[in-house]
């Protein structure tokens with residue numbers, strides 16, 4: 001695992017964007033796994049800038065997002081579909097047909113999840129998966145007490161997650177209680193993973209994830225076993241580990 005500690009959120013975002021752009025430049029038909037949340041907003045901003053400056057071309061890229069609330073309509077401005085359009089897809093030359101996000105309105109969830117994983121597999125697998133991390137150690141929406149063997153599935157959100165994500169909604173009551181998320185198995189099958197975290201609120205969980213026991217209670221800790229993970233942090237998120245990585 002490579003751990004990169006940067007000085008600021010902007011620096012973290014630039015490093016992450018450069019990594020994604022390099023992946024696409026080296027393999028124009030890359031399969032990217034994408035994340036939402038507050039953390040990667042700066043990375044998407046940088047990628048849009050790079051696209052505008054002709055430094056990266058998304059025309060051959062295929063994307064699979066980690067998760068989507070359930071139930072939610074894609075037109076809802078809190079959906080991850082809306083977020084991705086707003087932060088990245090509306091501003092770069094990605095083909096709409098190559099965008100994949102779990103359907104927050106799927107009637108047959110089991111089929112939706114099965115087809116999602118099958119689609120990833122049939123595309124050749126995810127070349128580079130971008131991840132954020134919840135303060136409870138979740139990745140995607142795989143909450144603590146996770147089953148490491150799971151593929152894409154419906155999850156019930158933890159109270160902590162609902163509370164954390166309520167900052168994006170008008171009230172906590174509006175936060176959906178469920179979601180469709182890539183499973184831990186789906187994520188671990190990605191060829192490369194880049195995990196981003198910034199801010200002091202993530203410092204404790206970053207220490208646990210990197211140096212704690214590998215446990216279903218800290219879903220992200222399984223990444224210690226993945227052969228190709230890059231963790232990019234800002235100074236605050238690296239607060240408890242700086243002496244261990246320098």
Ligand SMILES: N[C@@H]1[C@@H](O)[C@H](O)[C@@H](COP(=O)(O)O)O[C@@H]1O
Nearest residue numbers: 036037038039132133134140141
């Ligand atoms: N499902 C998402 C995750 O993919 C994200 O990484 C995490 C952290 O969010 P943030 O970056 O806003 O702290 O929580 C969300 O609920």
